[in-house]
Amino acid sequence: MLYKDTMKKNTFYLFTGCMALVLLALFWYSVELHTPLLIEVAFIIGILIVYLARRTVTDIIEDERSAKITEEAAVRTFQVFWVGFCALSIGVVMEILYIPSFPRERSAIRPPEILPPRMLGYLQLVLLCLMIFTYVGFRIYYARKYGDWEIDEE
């Protein structure tokens, strides 16, 4: 598909779906091998390939209205996400900054706790879900606002 100079819209969607499946398989494989670097590198390469493939599409995928919907949804998502991200980050930063002041007993001194990787994973999952659901929600809202589901009388 990629060796052609141009691509149709439906071919691009099919290609993107195949790429998503490959990434899902690689994700599973990297979980099995316990090597996060594999899926991280594959994800970046996969997204780059999709962006490059998108440039070869000849039909219209995105015009100014859909670009505006994407833009508005992205800005609103950022506005919501940074608040959630900062709130969670403040909690984690507070943990690393915890220093007991003037302990009366020696037993009161405890070593600083480092967030275990599994907990960090859950935290990232929550943030990722927050970002995705917020974006999808705003996208639906702005798509509706700018007439995506208007009924045509033609």
Added chain:
Amino acid sequence: MKNKIKVFRAMHDLTQEDLAQATGVTRQTILAIEKGKYVPSLDLAFKISRHFNVNVEEVFQYSDSVRTVDVD
């Protein structure tokens, strides 16, 4: 922003799809503009009016009721 795209389309016997292809947007965008759900950019407004061989003011009319800004 009001517009007479539908009227001009009827005069030129054009479908939404024809106009969309001629101006490089999707049919849904033409529909959204006609319904007043989306205000086109200046670039697209000029493209549409040029396609009908008229001035942009003949196709699009600015309506004061949309938004009023107090200068003072």
